[in-house]
Amino acid sequence: MNESVLNELAEPVSRVISKPETEDSLNIEYTATVGQPLCDDAKFSTKNVDVYYADNQAIHDVTLDIGANEVIALIGPSGCGKSTYLRTLNRMNDTIDICRVEGQILLDGKDIYRKKQDPVLLRARVGMVFQKPNPFPKSIYDNVAYGPKIHGLTRNKSELDDLVEEALIKAGLFQEVKDRLHAPGTGLSGGQQQRLCIARTIAVQPEVILMDEPASALDPIATAKIEELINELKENFTIVIVTHSMQQAARVSQRTAYFHMGRLIEVGETDQIFTNPAHDLTEKYITGRFG
């Protein structure tokens, strides 16, 4: 055996193998957002937003506009801060004591974190649909009627009935439940429950609907129905949707924002993001090399 072979056995030369990239290898110090975070007709306008959980910074300097009547998808690997960002938009983070938001978030030009802003009023304007369907343990009717009731949106029972029916129709659930409006909402299937939650949200007639992975707990058929619904709702509402499914983002949204490690890496037209991403990380994510 010659010397070179022995040397190689003792000290193996690192061979270049294409390993799946780990989170560590993608660690970034700072990257300015690529693409077009601003738009002309902005409903929400967030500027230099930082979010902290105690001393832990979850969102770094995110600047992003959300246009009126657009559907914008927030994508990115788990823990990248997209849900946290979503929850700053209707101040759901207020319920977490250790959470602190810095920067500016404007809704129709007014800062929603200003002292005079009432979070209750804000949440009536900015509705939210959660990851896991969470209907109240009440009847289907009461689930939808709850929001209008607490806000006093209707004057009498028949107006309320109409509003509930309209919301259920818009959510594409009315045909399935019209005979059992007073059956418990928790008795529906998962997909129906999620559409009930959407109906409940649109019954308050908000301007913006935030959706936090609305289809992640559902089967493909129920997911398809939700997506169809989002396509119909975008006529009347501004929708911000967080999703893990890139196909879903591609199907329902006009714009897509890619988050990574608490930073907004790239934002742009959905077609452009999925066909021709400008940033290296975005490309790696959508081609499935991590995440």
Added chain:
Amino acid sequence: MNNTDIVRQSLKKRYLKEQIFKFMGMFSIATAILFLLILLVDITTKAMPAFSQTKIALPINLDAEKLGLDANSSTESMMNADFRLVIRAALLEQFPEVTKRKAKRELYSLTSMGAEFQLRDMVIEDPSLIGQTKTIEFMADDDVDAVIKGSIDRTLPESDRRVKDQKLSWIESLEKSGQISTGFNWNFFSNGDSREPEMAGIKGAVLGSLFTLLVTLALSFPVAVAAAIYLEEFAPKNRFIDFIEININNLAAVPSIVFGLLGLAVFINFFSMPRSAPLVGGIVLSLMTLPTIIIASRSAIKAVPPSLREAALGLGASKMQSVFHHVLPAALPGILTGTIIGMAQALGETAPLLMIGMVAFIVDIPQSAVDPSTVLPIQVYLWADSPERGFLAKTSAAILVLLFFLVAMNAIAIYLRKKFEKKW
């Protein structure tokens, strides 16, 4: 030896351990059930005599002259009339051979002290009885009762027997003539306490317990639930709130007699509230019940899934609305269970009530929460302390009544939990 063999070898030991554990578990359960059965059987058998009462039927001549009454007499004069005379006359008529003073006194003690009141009440109810002769069943004295029920052994020599030969012969002659009967002892449920076992009843203590528990519930439930909601949903997380939490938990472990001393010092001596009253008892017990309900309510509220709160908040409900419309209804089964456990504890509590004077001997049945009264566990304690033989059975019977109320309250707790429980 390969892995399969190693695993196979260890299996035997593992299964043996499981067997031993199962056996120990079954043994513990069997022991617990056995002791419970012994307790219940013992109490029940001892209590049985208290539920029946011996009666003596006597032909009574309600002589208008002797009583100084006629059919038109006022109720007041009837109250003051000496009905003892006619009962004694009837007894003398039955046993004309008794002439000596001492023997007469013995004879008169065949019927209960309550017999004259029984007769008086009958006459007040129906004044037309005056002047008539009627056979009336009177409560027998507790000694007669004991002989009939066999708790005094007739075969013992006279010197060892509480009821002497002479009295025994009267009892036996009455028995022979069919004048002695036993029936269900309604008096036990309709009378207050008494020094005479045959007249003593549980009603005063039951009502006392009821008033006490009502005061306890009215005070502790709203305060405890409000405290639990505030601490769990609204309170800021700081040192002061932590301090309060620790103290609430410690309060649950304070010996109950300390609460009694506090009640005595604060409510009776300082605020001059009535002594021996269910009002004060209820306040003292609610101090004791508060931590129990607060702790149970907090854990029930904590167990409500956060998604429910988020759903309400997301729709624009205020914090208050999300708590009262959604969290509280969902936590209600747990809160109610905790409340009833606390109330059951309060029902069985004796020590703090001793300190505020509810241990007094009270004959009157309380009409409200400020009347002096006693409670069931203290009634048990009082009767257990009494020397008369008849109270032995009464003590066990009172324990049975107490146990009945406890079981009933737990049954209500289970029913309420099932009723308010909702599936998610």
